[in-house]
Amino acid sequence: MATVRDLKPRDFKLLRGLDEQRIGLEARAASDDHSAVKLWLRLLACSTQIEQEIRSRLRQRFATTLPRFDYLAQLERHPEGLRMNALSRYLMVTGGNVTGLTDQLVGEGLVERLPDPEDRRSLIVRLTAAGRERFLEMATEHEAWLVELFDGFDRDTKATLYAALGQLRLHLAGKQAEARENPGARPR
Numbered sequence: 558m559a560t561v562r563d564l565k566p567r568d569f570k571l572l573r574g575l576d577e578q579r580i581g582l583e584a585r586a587a588s589d590d591h592s593a594v595k596l597w598l599r600l601l602a603c604s605t606q607i608e609q610e611i612r613s614r615l616r617q618r619f620a621t622t623l624p625r626f627d628y629l630a631q632l633e634r635h636p637e638g639l640r641m642n643a644l645s646r647y648l649m650v651t652g653g654n655v656t657g658l659t660d661q662l663v664g665e666g667l668v669e670r671l672p673d674p675e676d677r678r679s680l681i682v683r684l685t686a687a688g689r690e691r692f693l694e695m696a697t698e699h700e701a702w703l704v705e706l707f708d709g710f711d712r713d714t715k716a717t718l719y720a721a722l723g724q725l726r727l728h729l730a731g732k733q734a735e736a737r738e739n740p741g742a743r744p745r
Contacts, residue, residue, distance in 0.1 A: 607706060610706065611623060611699065614702055615695070619698075621695070624648075624650075624658065625662070626692075626695055626699070628644070628648060628658050628662065629667065629691075631647045631648060632644075632668065632683055632684045632692075633684060633696070636683070636684070637683065638681035639682060640673060640676075640680070640681060640682075641655055641659065641679070667684065667685060667687060667688030667692075668682050668683065668688050669682070669684075669685050670682055
């Protein structure tokens with residue numbers, strides 16, 4: 558069976574270890590599809606596969622969900638707390654979703670609501686000491702899981718992939734900025 562080190566950038570053949578159950582989104586690609594379509598499907602398939610594994614492990618190990626983990630992670634990054642609307646922007650979800658999660662996490666003693674000293678109409682949410690402790694326990698294992706999932710790649714391969722994906726992000730940001738500046742222009 559091919560190893561990660563044996564793969565070449567132009568190689569779009571599927572690994573023999575992927576059966577019909579695990580091929581997922583990448584199965585949508587046909588051999589005559591444009592390489593951009595194949596690349597997009599492969600990126601999406603990899604992201605989905607990793608996310609599904611993380612979701613499963615969070616559920617099994619901590620009886621929690623990825624959205625709850627992400628919510629706690631945002632608050633860990635902002636120890637002073639966040640307004641609910643800012644938290645919803647960071648999480649890219651609606652205010653209603655944030656309110657529902659906040660209610661649950663307050664009920665579990667992991668998060669607290671505080672009045673916003675700058676705006677009496679707003680609330681700040683932040684981790685409690687118990688919430689911080691619980692999150693750090695989950696984050697430590699989460700990081701170990703990611704290390705494990707990528708342990709078949711050597712340092713150079715990871716660095717190359719990371720750099721290439723960074724270039725992709727910059728390229729896409731440029732395309733989006735260009736589209737905003739020229740809203741009537743046809744995409745190339």
